[in-house]
Amino acid sequence: MPAIYVAGVGCTRFGRLEASLLALLAEAAQQALHDAGVEEVDLIVVGAMNPEEFTGDGTLAPLFASFLGKAHTPAFRVETGTSSGAGAFAAACAAIAAGFARTALVVAGEKMTGLATPRVAEILSRMIDPTERRYGATMPALAAIVTRAYARAHHLDAKDLAMIPVKNHRNGARNPLAHFQAEITVEDVLGSRLIADPLRLYEVCPISDGAAAAVLTAERRPVRVAGIGQGSDHVALRHRRSLTSFRATQEAARRAYAMAGVGPRAVQVAEVHDAFTPFELINMEDLGLAEAGKAVRALVKGETSLEGRLPVNPSGGLKARGHPVAASGLAQIVEIVWQLRGEAGGRQVREPRVGLAQSIGGLSSANWVTILARD
Amino acid sequence: MGERDTGGGMAARGTGIPASRCACGTVTAPPAPHCPECGGPMALDTLPALGEILSYTILHSPPTGFAAPLPIALVQLMGGVKFLCHGHGEQAGRYRIGRQVAIEEVDGIYYFSTMTLRERIALFWRRRGEMEEKVRSILRSAFRRPRRP
Numbered sequence: 001m002p003a004i005y006v007a008g009v010g011c012t013r014f015g016r017l018e019a020s021l022l023a024l025l026a027e028a029a030q031q032a033l034h035d036a037g038v039e040e041v042d043l044i045v046v047g048a049m050n051p052e053e054f055t056g057d058g059t060l061a062p063l064f065a066s067f068l069g070k071a072h073t074p075a076f077r078v079e080t081g082t083s084s085g086a087g088a089f090a091a092a093c094a095a096i097a098a099g100f101a102r103t104a105l106v107v108a109g110e111k112m113t114g115l116a117t118p119r120v121a122e123i124l125s126r127m128i129d130p131t132e133r134r135y136g137a138t139m140p141a142l143a144a145i146v147t148r149a150y151a152r153a154h155h156l157d158a159k160d161l162a163m164i165p166v167k168n169h170r171n172g173a174r175n176p177l178a179h180f181q182a183e184i185t186v187e188d189v190l191g192s193r194l195i196a197d198p199l200r201l202y203e204v205c206p207i208s209d210g211a212a213a214a215v216l217t218a219e220r221r222p223v224r225v226a227g228i229g230q231g232s233d234h235v236a237l238r239h240r241r242s243l244t245s246f247r248a249t250q251e252a253a254r255r256a257y258a259m260a261g262v263g264p265r266a267v268q269v270a271e272v273h274d275a276f277t278p279f280e281l282i283n284m285e286d287l288g289l290a291e292a293g294k295a296v297r298a299l300v301k302g303e304t305s306l307e308g309r310l311p312v313n314p315s316g317g318l319k320a321r322g323h324p325v326a327a328s329g330l331a332q333i334v335e336i337v338w339q340l341r342g343e344a345g346g347r348q349v350r351e352p353r354v355g356l357a358q359s360i361g362g363l364s365s366a367n368w369v370t371i372l373a374r375d
Numbered sequence: 376m377g378e379r380d381t382g383g384g385m386a387a388r389g390t391g392i393p394a395s396r397c398a399c400g401t402v403t404a405p406p407a408p409h410c411p412e413c414g415g416p417m418a419l420d421t422l423p424a425l426g427e428i429l430s431y432t433i434l435h436s437p438p439t440g441f442a443a444p445l446p447i448a449l450v451q452l453m454g455g456v457k458f459l460c461h462g463h464g465e466q467a468g469r470y471r472i473g474r475q476v477a478i479e480e481v482d483g484i485y486y487f488s489t490m491t492l493r494e495r496i497a498l499f500w501r502r503r504g505e506m507e508e509k510v511r512s513i514l515r516s517a518f519r520r521p522r523r524p
Contacts, residue, residue, distance in 0.1 A: 122438060131405060132459050135484070136434065136441040144432035145449055152430070152472050197433040197444075237449060238457040239403070239411045243430055 001097050001228075001259060005221035006214055006372065008036025009334040012109075014210035014322035015179040021048075021055045021111035022067045024211040024324075029068055029107045032213035041215065042101035044068075044075035047088030047108030047326045053123050055111045064107070074101075079326075080230075081127050082275065083361035084108060085212060086329030086368035090228045092216050102218050109211025110324040120207050124325070127362035129236035140204055142237050142363050143276035144196035149243035150282055151198070154293035158198065162189035163299055164277040165202050165320075168313050171306060172320025174346040179208045179322025205275045208322030212331040223340050226262070226354070227371040229255025235365045246364035249286035253358070256369040257288075260354075264288030267371075268352035269339050270310065271332035273360040274317040283358055284312065287369065311349040314339060329359030333370055340374040391424040392478060392485065394456060402456045424478040426452040428487070431462065431470050450476060450487055460485040 010031025012024050019027070025046070033039065044065050051057040061075035080087035085108030092104040112120055125138050132142070151161065166186055172178035184202060192201035216225070231251030234240055241247060257263055264287060272283040281295035289310060290298050298304050304312040315321045315335040318328050336355035338344045357370045395406035395417035402420065403411060410417055431448035434441075446462030448470070460478060462470065469489040476487040 118439060121436070125438060135447055135459050135461060136437050136445050137447055137459065138434065138436070138438055140436070141432050141434045141445075141447055144434075145430045145447070148432065148472065149430035194433070194435045196435065199432075234411055236411070238459050240457075243449070 001093070002218065003220070004093050004096050004225040005217050005219065006223045006225065006333075006337050007038060007103070007217045007219070007221045008032045008034070008215040009213065009337045010035060011177055011212040011331050011334045012210050013177050014208045014324060014327070014331070016113045017209040019209070021051055021057055021109060022064055024111060024209060025064050025107050025109045025213075026068050028109065028211040028213035029105055032105065032107070032215045036215035036217070038103060038215055038217075041070075041073060041103045041105040043092065043095055043104040044070065044073050045088045045092040045095070045104060045106045046075065046077045047079070047084035047106070047330060048077060049079060049081055049084045049110060049326045050123055050126075051110070054120075055114060080366040080368070081361035082323075082325045083273075083329045083359035083366055083368050084326035085331065086333065086357065086359035086370060087230075087361070087366070088326075089214065089330055089333055089370060090230065090368060093225055093228055096216055096218055104216045105213065106216060106330060107211060107213040108326045108330040110326045111209045112207045112324060113209050117207060127235070127365075132236060132238070138196070139363060140196040140199055140276065143279070144199045145237065146243055146282070146363075147276065147278040148198055150278060153244045154296065156296055158190060159186060160296050160300065161203065161278050162186045164274065164280050165189055167299070167305055168274060168277065168280075168317040168319045171314050171347055172316025174306075175316050175321060176345075178316045178320050179206050180316070180320045199276060199278075203277045205318040205323040208324045210322060210324035210327045210331070212327050212334050214330065214333060214337070222374055223337050224373050224375055225370070226373040227256040227258070227260030227369075229253060229257075229259065229369045231255070231367050233365050235362060237363065245282060245292065246286050246360070246367065248364045248367035249283060249358060249360070249369070252367045252369040253287045256356075256371050260371040260373070262354060262371070266354045267310065267356045269314060269336065269349050269355040270312050270358070271315060271317070271335050271356070272312060272358045273328070274313060274319050275323055275360065277319050279360070280312060280317070287356065287358060306347055306349060314344065314347045314349055329357070329368060332357035332359060333372065336372050340372060392422045392452065392458065394420045394422045396420040402454060404452065404456050404458045422452050422454060422456060426450040426458065426476060426478065426487075428470060428472055428474045428476060429457060430472055433467055446470065448476075448487055450478065458485070460487050462487055
């Protein structure tokens with residue numbers, strides 16, 4: 001892939017917000033354009049999972065371009081479920097690599113809190129195989145089935161797993177954009193109500209509004225897109241080879257590392273998809289950041305905390321930063337850019353040069369891994 | 376009708392869960408027209424309505440139309456096919472990964488039931504025709520756990 005650089009980034013506050021989807025997208029986009037020092041772009045790529053149902057907005061890409069005052073700039077939308085933001089980022093990179101554009105604006109967001117929670121859950125459950133959905137399977141239900149299998153295979157107890165949201169809330173408390181900015185304890189996690197046994201409320205990400213944006217360019221800038229990979233898998237859980245790892249992440253990682261010409265050892269900071277917090281451990285193992293069954297050791301020893309050897313989810317992750325679904329994959333990339341540029345404020349990790357973002361689409365049927373480097 | 380008679384009777388009569396089989400060796404339940412692994416055509420097949428719990432959840436916030444708590448399990452049928460089905464709430468305390476279950480259909484929806492040791496022994500002797508497979512399955516479930524890291 002020809003060299004592609006991140007010229008600028010932006011991100012709104014995540015949470016229960018008043019602003020419309022278009023206003024959120026525009027806020028993030030204007031920040032990214034200003035950060036890049038760019039006014040015009042050749043292409044706009046919009047990531048959104050389901051604006052038709054969440055907000056009633058259709059043909060979102062031209063609608064947004066017009067809202068931004070760029071109605072005549074080529075614009076299209078990318079959808080890979082909950083990883084749509086990372087998918088939009090990859091599509092923009094591909095367009096620049098192919099010569100379709102020299103500078104592109106990527107923006108991704110979702111406005112979810114306008115609907116009641118059962119309705120949001122129903123819309124999200126469309127990512128589940130129809131046969132499994134017929135049995136009442138929801139995203140938390142399938143995630144709970146995976147969590148129980150993983151915990152059993154590696155002898156983890158509820159206290160081990162509860163340390164993940166505790167760490168991510170601690171990071172979120174240092175992120176002024178996070179949905180949740182309060183620390184929690186292991187007792188809070190274990191005392192919260194069961195959503196889908198063994199997953200409790202504090203192990204499941206919130207429903208949020210928000211948007212993130214990035215400007216990509218073929219012109220040299222400090223942060224380079226080193227590698228991108230996608231991995232896909234059966235939507236149906238019953239067709240999966242493994243219940244304790246995600247093949248889609250493993251294959252996305254293999255492709256991204258090959259493109260970047262580095263291995264997992266080069267990664268100094270990572271943002272991973274912890275919509276269900278036990279997935280943070282599975283993701284680390286699938287990414288090669290820990291051996292199978294050993295990610296919990298890194299967590300318990302503090303290696304994945306802000307001060308540790310390999311900080312994971314310094315932003316607070318999807319759990320604490322929030323999860324406006326399509327926004328998350330791009331917000332992870334924005335966080336890595338801030339970390340590489342040393343602009344992450346109270347949650348800055350020590351001078352990383354290589355960072356990785358991993359985003360899960362559906363229950364790991366369309367996953368992306370993006371590796372960024374500071375040259 | 377007791378769960379033992381339903382599960383055991385089904386298996387003894389050779390009726391069970393509709394499935395489909397591909398020339399590549401992939402088996403899916405419920406049946407699919409195309410193989411999810413290779414895309415090839417699939418032929419209809421029937422699997423014994425018995426298996427072991429691979430993993431499960433008790434869903435406390437089920438979607439509209441379902442009552443809480445809703446037990447859902449991924450069951451590994453004999454032969455290795457994974458199958459998603461419902462449980463009976465009152466048995467939830469007996470669910471364990473690796474537990475053998477019988478599966479029955481009610482109005483097009485499949486439910487698994489845990490089996491007591493006595494029921495499993497009774498079933499074992501009634502299924503003489505499939506003895507070899509059954510012995511392998513019992514050995515597998517007996518040895519799998521201690522071998523895990």
